[in-house]
Amino acid sequence: MIFEHHPSPSRRGIRSAFLIVLALGAVLAATAMVGVFGEQLSAAWPQGTPPQGAPGQGSPGSAGSDGGRTTGDATVFDDEVAAVANLDPELRDALQRAATDAAGEDLVFLVNSGWRSAEYQDELLRDAVVEYGSEAEAARWVATADTSPHVQGDAVDLGPFDATYWLSQHGAAYGLCQIYANESWHFELRPEAVEDGCPDLYADPTEDPRMQR
Structure with a gap:
């Protein structure tokens, strides 16, 4: 017997x-x-304050801390983005009114560049001199920090093409005008355009008297 x-x-x-x-x-x-x-x-991580880089966070710091750099996905309604927030209020209002009307045609106004700090403008100019080979050629595309309307918050570069084309056709009604023939994306506020239409285009910024300061 086996005992278990x-x-x-x-x-x-x-x-x-x-x-x-x-x-x-x-x-x-x-x-x-x-x-x-x-x-x-x-x-x-205080309640309601996600750390830098957390998903869903707006641009870091106060408006201007990024010098006006953009990622290409900001719209004219993104007031937390420095490039938009620091635009002249009347220009921003005109852009938002135009964008609201254009949305009926499924168009979105993206801000490729808006307000820029003087330091960022200087950086862009240095890059342009390297890219185009001379200061004279770079001046056809990038102004100095002392003369650029971007630094003053008076200009915006928009995309994509279908949005800028729509604004080139309808922008005068909002006082929004293209300024340079070689920069179809560059718009500034000209309030008189509502009654008189937009002024003739300069071939490029070197023809603009404002750039001669």
Whole structure:
């Protein structure tokens, strides 16, 4: 006869109790860790204030902290973006009114560039000199920080093409005009255009008297 060994009921009870104690200890330790982590997270991330780079966050810092750089997906309604927020209020209002009407034709006005800091404008000019090979050629595309209407918040470069084409046809009704023949994306506010139409285009910025300062 083979005798099978079965733990006595008392020994099984002791083992079960021991396992329960271990499980409870693990739960309590995990709870304590979560509590500590939660306190650290609350201190680093106040309620309602996501950290830099968190999904859904607007442009970081105050308007102007990025110099007016854009990512190409901002619209004329994105007032939290420095390139839009620092535009002249009358220009921004005209753009938003025009964009609202154009939305009926499924058009969206994207801001490729709007307001720029003087430092950012200087950077663009240096890059243009390298790209075009001379200051004279670069001046056909990029103004100095002292003369650029972008630095004053008085100009905006828009996209895509279908939106700029629509605005070239209808912009005068809002006082929005193209200024340079070589920059179909560049618009400025000319309030008199509502009655008189937009002025004749300059071939490029070098013909603009404002650039001669």
